[in-house]
Amino acid sequence: MPVLDPRDPFDGSAFPACEKPLLASSSDQALQAESIAELRRHNVRRAVLDGTPERVAQWRRAAPGLFLPAVAFGKATERSTEELRRLHRDGRLEAFAEVAMQYRGLRADDPRYEPYFALAEELDVPVGIHLGEGPPGAARFPGYEDYRASLTSPFQLEEVLRRHPGLRLYVMHYGSPLVDEMIAMMFTHPGLYVDVANNDWAFPRAQFHDALRRMIDAGFGKRILFGSDGMYWPGAIGEAIRAIEEAPFLDEAQKRDILYHNAARFLRLNEAEIAADHRPPSADRRMARATP
Ligand SMILES: [Zn+2]
Secondary structure, X not given: OOOOOOOOOOOHHHOOOOOOXXXXXXXXXXXXXXXXXXXXXXXXXXXXXXXXXXXXXXHHXXXXXXXXXXXXXXXXXXXXXXXXXXXXXXXXXXXXXEEOHHHXXXXXXXXXXXXHHHHHHHHOOOEXXXXXXXOOOHHHOOOOOOOOHHHHOHHHHHHHHHHOOOOOEEEEHHHOOOXXXXXHHHHHOOOOEEEOOOHHHHOOHHHHHHHHXXXXXXXXXXXXXXXXXXXXXXXXXXXXXXXXXXXXXOOHHHHHHHHHHHHHHHOOXXXXXXXXXXXXXXXXXXXXXXXX
């Protein structure tokens, strides 16, 4: 975590270097290829992919069936409900994510977002909303002038869920670090899920495990979704999976729930999607096919 004298300018590169850094891909094309390879290596069945519709379409062509196409709103670029409806009709949008009004300094129950939640409920598409940390030192980080830590509160979802009880809503980053509020909301709203993206690889492991354990102990092991938020770092996906597999307080069934079953239920995967295997054929299987 950065330590900054308030009178000094913020320089992200000046903070202590990591001993085992995760390196970013060297280009857009490398990011696509390396992310897909990493997802296949770990036998990921469905990955929510957010980007411009054009970029998402390109990645889907490179890995048919692997990605669930998502479109973001609430960040710098706004998209009209008409455009979202059209993308959904054309099969190019199956989730609203990442919904990030926190980065704009706005609340989720702000009236201007009401038509988006109504549309998501009508179309029956999942909505992933960012409630949690921004980058470390966001208040001094160029580009994050509107981000507000105080807008992390999961309680701002209360009126949204009262108005839209059919909404398939999941909270990205489980409102970290406000786990108590998140637990209160999950207790009250039985259809509400969380994901553990980014916290499972970019935060101190002890802090993440403490938060995960509190949600498990509170009884919500069936409503926690795995997530990576890998962004520019394909290696983050495997590191995030390790954070679940190495959690000493989870038994095997709880790990399978977080890594697979909870998402299959929440996303309503069908039998064919559950059976799909996007891994390249193993050397053994290639050998078997090559041998008459
Ligand atoms: Zn986020």
